[in-house]
Amino acid sequence: MKEIRNSLLLAKQLLFSRYKFDVFDFSIKNSILITLQILKYYFEKPNFIKKGDFLLFNIDYPKEYMHQESIKYNITVGVSYCQKPLNCPSGRFNDKCNPKPLSVCKNCTVNQIREHAINNNLRFIIITTSFEFARLHLKMTKNSLRGHKTLYIVSVCPYILNISKLFSFILGVKLISIPLIKEGCNSSKEFLSAEKGYKAQKTEYMRTAHNAFLKTITRFGKSNKYLK
Secondary structure, eight states: OHHHHHHHHHHHHHHTSTTHHHHHHHHHHTHHHHHHHHHHHHHHOOOOEEETTEEEESOOTTHHHHOGGGSOOEEEEEEEGGGSOTTOTTOSSSSOOOOOSSHHHHTOHHHHHHHHHHHTTOEEEEEOOHHHHHHHHHHHTTTOOSSOOEEEEEEEOHHHHHHTHHHHHHHTOEEEEEEOOBTOOOSHHHHHHHHTTOOOSOOBOOHHHHHHHHHHHHHHHTSOOOOO
């Protein structure tokens, strides 16, 4: 029942968002596959696999995680906007990261991840809302659930990961995620506020997780290039 409530919460948000027509178009084109994915989800009950600092979702472990050289992924590295410093020169509720010669930028983990992803020839995004993330995913997969290998290395709140499991599975999203432990969302009220840009705190993960994040970007970046 809890997963159904979570799915209905996201569905309601999508239906009242400015992307409702895109959602409708995608649903019609992929109605059979969506139905099959829903049935598969409830029969297989996919869950997160914890490996060190990471949570893996919808990933064939260890094949797709340890032997990624044999699989050509479309890889995107992403962080949540709420990881930005409160005094970020680029603002917070947006997907911008334009570093300035300031200490706040030099010490910013978002900026460090951005630079590392770009240096490893991987796409980098700042996730503002779950709907923007879904829109990007559909754009990269050309609104299809067939034949794509799209992988995201991201840092997001555990709450959002949990409530979006069904939708992520339907869309074929493969996640390597570092949970944001400090100041993350813990309720639907906090989540909906954050989706509108109201997030007064800066979310963070463990410092050791930051180093693991950078190493994972390097490892996957060696054999993959993002698709524009």
